[in-house]
Amino acid sequence: MLFSYNSLAEPTPSAVKLQKDALKRNELENFSHTDINALIANRTLFCDRLLIELWHFFGLEREGLTLVAVGGYGRQEMFPLSDLDFLILTRAPVTEHRAQKISRFVQFLWDCGFDVGHAVRTLADCEREGKKDISIATNLLESRYLSGDKNLFAELSLLLRQQEFWPASAFFQAKTAEQRERYQRYNNTGYNLEPDIKYSPGGLRDLHLVYWLALRHSEAKNLRQILDSGFIYPEEFELLEQCRDFLFKVRFALHLILKRYDNRLLFDRQLKVSQLLGYRGEGNSGVEAMMKAFFQCLQDISTCSDILVKHYQEHFLAASTSAQTITLDQCFIAIDNEIRLLDPYCFQRRPDSMLDLFYHLTCYPDMGIHSSVLRRLHLAVKAFRGYLSDIPTAREKFIRLFAQPKAIERAFVPMHKYGVLNVYLPQWQGIKGLMQFDLFHTYTVDEHILRVMMKLESFAGGDNQISALCTDIFSRLSDRTLLYIAALFHDIAKGRGGDHARLGARDVRSFAEQHGFDRREAETMAWLVEQHLLMSVTAQRRDIYDPGVVRAFAEQVCNKVRLDYLICLTVADISATNETLWNSWKRSLLESLYQYSEQQFRRGMDNLLDQGEKIEDNCRRAEALLREREGDEIMQRVHHLWRNYPQDYFLRNNPKQLAWHTAEILRAEQPLLVRVSNRFSRGGTEIFVYCRDQSHLFHKLVCAIGARKFSIHDAQIMTTAEGYALDSFIVTELNGELLQKDRRRLLEQSLLRTLSENNMPNPVLSINPKLENFQVGTEVRFLHMNKREHTELELIALDKTGLLATVSRVFCDLSLNLLNAKITTVGEKAEDFFILTNKKGVALDAAERTLLEQRLRDALA
Incomplete structure (x- = not known):
């Protein structure tokens, strides 16, 4: 049975603290077998009853004021360490007498140990401050009546519904700008190994963005109301509800083990949270299982949020101007630089057309994908059984992508985001969202692989910031496809046990055979995957001034073609592992080893370098x-x-x-x-x-x-x-x-x-x-x-x-x-x-x- 607030005849901070502590103990006891939404609703109700009682205790109900819950408290999303955010609404500026009462009310809450965020405003204040600051406006839109003058709250609600308070277009621009700034803080990925449950891409803030757009548009205040308004499909509702509940559970568990407010899943917290959620296993397996589920939720929320934001913009804000139309093929047409489907069931009837979609993106650098196509793609990927790589035409289209301009940025990154890589490569499911419980890697395995491929592509673009030598070498490579595929497979066998480099080499050989590469090409890719750490280890942990070390390394590499491939893969791998890992010292070591090896090849293997x-x-x-x-x-x-x-x-x-x-x-x-x-x-x-x-x-x-x-x-x-x-x-x-x-x-x-x-x-x-x-x-x-x-x-x-x-x-x-x-x-x-x-x-x-x-x-x- 959940703990509820018990009214106190004479409230004191110590008495309230006792109830707060009892509530937390009760939540810990019931966490494993209680629905997370019930726990959150119970805590919200606890806070409601306490605030209303104190409102009366301090005599504020007689002052013509209104107590309003705002922000997360207004949404009724109260976690153990959530701030208690409320607005005190007044018709006129407060007198000194009222100000003293309000001060005692707020101070009492501080003394009880709550983190309080409050404001005292008139309706005019709310309008003025809300129009100036999108965060204040959003908080007000989520307002919920608690106590006091109901008519005053009704007037506030009417004010907020007025179109001129925050016009739909301006509101959309402001909230998506917030999202872009937030994404940049997290390197545009939710796949950081110490993610923030609330602010990481795909986290709760992306879910809130959907809420806010729906709230501004139709006054829907939760997922069920958003579904009833027709803003989302039933399949999207089920997925978002499932992901929301999981993130709620993780966040609630995190707050139960912390003493101070924080939403970051740091390494030292992940083990305790996973145990609270019931994940078990030897070593770090419980943590890795929880985090895999967590990252899957982030991706699903990010994908759905992306689709719904585009849908909102296309249907309620953007007005077509030119209606320029380009027929791309029998499945796709582009209207105003947005790719749309000619056949809404194309992905089901011809699954290989999923790859055509991304091919067109590489052909038209300014083109985007219409939300209707993304929705169809999302549903098709979820329903697809088997692997696209079993389809001969899909294999041809997959390999064709590597030769396209900006192939990684325009095709492979979005293919990963929207789940297409997951249904193309059998091995991708094993590394999707797979974390590495260490301080060396910053990203999950799948995200790291895509970032390695992006680094390689930056060499093709002439980017000298990482390594001018690699940029020069990459421009002269005869077949970049082999290097991209080696990068795709270099860590693909992680998490299976055993030597991931050898297992990955076996995987890429099978891939090469299936996709029609000749024996030389297959062996080059397999060697690169199996030896992708060789140059890094030799340069950083061996004496590269020793001619014997250089010759031994050169003998393993065999020829300059492989040396060129290997240094590009090595530099991309290191610089994509951790933002602080790559530095000019590592660059100097690798470039010195490259130069010594070149000299060794010219001299011949029978002679040590002089x-x-x-x-x-x-x-x-x-x-x-x-x-x-x-x-x-x-x-x-x-x-x-x-x-x-x-x-x-x-x-x-x-x-x-x-x-x-x-x-x-x-x-x-x-x-x-x-x-x-x-x-x-x-x-x-x-x-x-x-x-x-x-x-x-x-x-x-x-x-x-x-x-x-x-x-x-x-x-x-x-x-x-x-x-x-x-x-x-x-x-x-x-x-x-x-x-x-x-x-x-x-x-x-x-x-x-x-x-x-x-x-x-x-x-x-x-x-x-x-x-x-x-x-x-x-x-x-x-x-x-x-x-x-x-x-x-x-x-x-x-x-x-x-x-x-x-x-x-x-x-x-x-x-x-x-x-x-x-x-x-x-x-x-x-x-x-x-x-x-x-x-x-x-x-x-x-x-x-x-x-x-x-x-x-x-x-x-």
Whole structure:
């Protein structure tokens, strides 16, 4: 039995709080077996009874005022943390006496713990403020009488119904402008992995938009009344009602577990909400099942809302001017740049005509789809059984799309939105709305795939913002269709268990055979899908200055054609995964690997790259820069200095870095130098440290850098023959941006203090609260164990504050020398690569490796 408000002879905030708490406990107890609309109606009634009682208790019923519920409260959509929004309506400006009564009434509600949104207005105020602000106007349109002067409320209702209050066209423009602005805040997709139940595209606000348009047009105030008014079809009513109830349940559950108002389904909340909704399963399967249903609801609401908004605009606002008509084929005609159906049953009789619709969109860049066609398409997709790819003519039309201009934007994105991809590809159903419970991916799998394809298409459009190299390569590709299809399949096997890249490669081979590609084309697509992570892993987690690493990578790629395809797919994949993931540092790594691989292909696989030429070229160009800046007289000191430097130093630094380092060292007054600059390293802020080598140097540096909250991407550790350290770090802010001037100077000062002190800093491992719900097992892998000169270590662990400092402390304790490090953070996961030697300066033996692995596991436990 649901809890109801009990009248109090002498209301007090403490007594009301007790009832509020009892209501919430009752909602928790009844949530799993009570209809969500009953819970919402019960809470709304609780608030109604309380406000009406207090209205009388404070003597406001005798003052000629009217109490009106507005906004979500007016719609009777009250959730546990909803604001209590109401209007106090008055015929004349309130006297001081009335103002004091109203103040006590509102203060009492605040003291009870309600978040109150209220206004005191005359009818003239309502008209003036409502005409100025669409949000106020919308709130007023949803007004509901609670208590007081009924005649005054009737006058308000009459005022709001007047056409001049908000003309239909102006109201429509204002509300759709709000929607566009809201969509932009969420990157025009509801498929964010931490969505907002209310404001994400497809969320409750899209449903409210339908309500508001219907309310302004016919005064219908809920879905049932909208159906009765003829504004929506019965099938649309059933779908919207089902989706609304699910989102209501998710939002109600979220509010039950939170203390403060919020509608975001953050990772740390999703598990608790899914449990309240009854989702169970091992690991994250319950969460993923709930979120899959959630994203399906968002898509259905977004689609229906889109159709109904277009329908409203076409039938009640837009007036045809030219009636220009173009016959597109036997199924479609275009009138005033809107595609319409010649045969209303075309999609049922010829299902492959669904693909013709999107083909026409690519042929006419200014053309849209009429709402009547979208409605027919939506119903046809829902009713379709089987897969369009089983129809030979549909297969021809599907492949034809890839060669069209703006094919991804104009065809594949809307095909996904309106469900056509779901009935074309058998594998699409498995990834539709499939979330990935991690901090690395921002979008669901299906949304990510479409965004990868969009990034590829941006290369075709000459967009150099992501990568000028990829834009150039893409313009020269002989067959872009293969690359688009590889992108379509690269993550399509996620969520099935097993290696998604191998399973996806198997899927694309079947697709290629079914769609008539030859063996070479099929193998190219399958290889791209299976190896779509190869270039990313090699560039970010391997030593790409090692000729052996480059040759091994080139051997796996086989030829330059595949290399061209792979770098475009890799860059598109990374930049479409997370808005903050792609940066110039990653671009520089991938482009360097591409260039080295090109050189390897030209040289032949039988020969390692000769880095001697690269070293000589870097030195020659650095000398030229130094002569230009410092004059010829400095060169003798330069050569004397360089004579003691290891050859690797000249390979791993570009000429600008070499000239910068050298000039700073020669100008230094003491053998302790720290410089931080954005000018000389591609893609990050470089920290250069020159000092007498000292014990635990790397550990001290990473502790100091970590304390300033910077991300370390690369570390280069070198020592001259005279015992001086030449250490470089590439860092960025946590969001991937370069360090600003004040941050660079503070970091320099902090590092100088650290190096001047003899104490050994003790890192403190702490987990970001956002990571508490993630489990990442620590993995320690030793690579290329046949190498005698050094040991390569790959470490995967949960990212924690102080992680790198803790790892370096282990190296110190075991007297290991760190030569190089690549630091990669992938969401909640750290994937780091280290090159080490033991205290004898050679690779670790088996016993040393075993001990190192155990110490790392113990330290990171």
